[in-house]
Amino acid sequence: MDRLDRDVRLGEVFTPAAPIDRLQLFAGREAQRRAVLDAVLQRGRHVAIFGERGVGKTSLASVLHEYLEGLGQSILAPRVNCDDGDDYAAIWRKAFDALRFIEQRRGIGFAPPLEESVRSATSLISGDGPITPHTVRMLLEQLSARQTLVIVVDEFDRVAGRLGTQMADTIKMLSDQSVPATLVLVGVGESVSALIAQHESVERALAQVLMPRMSLWELQQIVDGGLDVVGLRADPIVRDRIAALSQGLPHYTHLITLAAARHANDRAADLVETEDLAAGVRSAVSHAQETITTTHHRAVMSARSDSLYRQVALACALAQCDERGYFTAGAVRRPLAAVMGRPYEIGSFAKHLNEFCADGRGPILEKIGARRNYRYRFRNPLLPPYIVMSGITQGLISDDDAAGIQSSLD
């Protein structure tokens, strides 16, 4: 593969802004994949996939069809995105529009040939009558006679407050009537109740699949697997650092690896090394989403050069947290000492933590618990990896020290 080809291919393999839609590039997620497939293959079961922003929910839903095709199933699996103003009918119109099937019809005359035409399921809806759970059931029943149907309703958290109950009714009806079609609701949320309010009523019909952050091992797979496709390799240290810097969020793994690999390719190397990683991190910082960079800037800006906002934010981003992303003030001490080169007591940065929880500087953090026992969490999970990388490029911490702290966290 020549340099130019490889540069283009890298952009197809590492897609920080787009979900994975090919199984070949999809890493890990064995347990979640199995849970979703089990539900799809069992009549009367439906699925809710939920988790933090950016952990890979849409990607899992998008590779399902390829997986099922691999099992020899003929499958239709459209994915629709919910928009803020959508009502129940709007979502189903999008789904039916995307559900295309081939219809065979005999022409006219003596021994007429079979004629095939592609139709969308919208053409089966009569006139402009309302679309209700009942209409949906009838239509899905009709369509599922021909093929396995999986309907992915993505970004459902945007409309769940208004439509959660109606969607639960739909699930219940599809399940009770044993319609062989699977509904997969996908959205951001800590628990399934972010998607379906009274989920107890559909408990048995609904597989609840929590997408956790990716493990270091899974992130390493993304680096190695992707580079392998274009005939490159990463120095194991580089691969492990990219995984640690990503903090479980594959978006950053794609962003950093893409830039690092392009840097290696530019110098005609087959091995992605630490100098390429440094360039990758710089590029990831300068190409971060604007919402992330402005949020960070607002949180740490100060007229005084000796203020600690930037350093405390960095220490928070490196702090050991629990599986839900919460950390204590005590956990900020160690990374802050690494950044400042000397220990700091909680009293000297408590004010910074408080300000990070208030409007003036964000809020970038939220806190729970009682006084003296607060736990903090970044409101946007995509912020901490950015803060760490920008701390490295600004020389607030060395990449060695950042890696040392992060690898002791997983």
Ligand SMILES: Nc1ncnc2c1ncn2[C@@H]1O[C@H](COP(=O)(O)OP(=O)(O)OP(=O)(O)O)[C@@H](O)[C@H]1O
């Ligand atoms: N299993 C995986 N293997 C490789 N890359 C992945 C995997 N899962 C997700 N990614 C990558 O991670 C990024 C985020 O993935 P995705 O869009 O699926 O997340 P999401 O949870 O749907 O995000 P959001 O909450 O913003 O909708 C994308 O760049 C995607 O390509």
Ligand SMILES: [Mg+2]
């Ligand atoms: Mg998504």
